Amino acid sequence: MREVRLRDIMVAVESVEPAIGSGVGKEASTMLFVTLLSTRPGNTFQEGVAKRLQWDYPEGANVLAEYWLETEAPRVIAVVETESMEPFGQIRMDWGDMFEIEVFPVVTAEQGMEMARQAMAGQG
DSSP: OEEEETTTTEEEEOEEEEOTTOOTTOEEEEEEEEEEEEEOTTOOHHHHHHHHHTOOOOTTOEEEEEEEOSSSTTSEEEEEEESSSHHHHHHHHHHTTTEEEEEEEEOOHHHHHHHHHHHHHHHO
């Protein structure tokens, strides 16, 4: 599914790629998300690190990158590929006490430019 509405600045993308950990030839629809975690008042970096050392991302979350920033908001940025929103529910349950969590669907710059080219070609 590809939907592009440049006037509304609304983009929805679904890609079909081999699923991580799946058998050869097996495909799954995946979406790319950026997750922003901002520190809730009263929590320290040390507490977060101690918890993170004992924690793994939930099943179904293919983490492409995780960055720790020298700011409180956001403190952590994670780029996650997944087939559903399910893993984010678990992340919220595990980390909601320490962080305000925001999840945004995203596309790569390359995908965005291709969608823009297609949309512009359809206007002409």
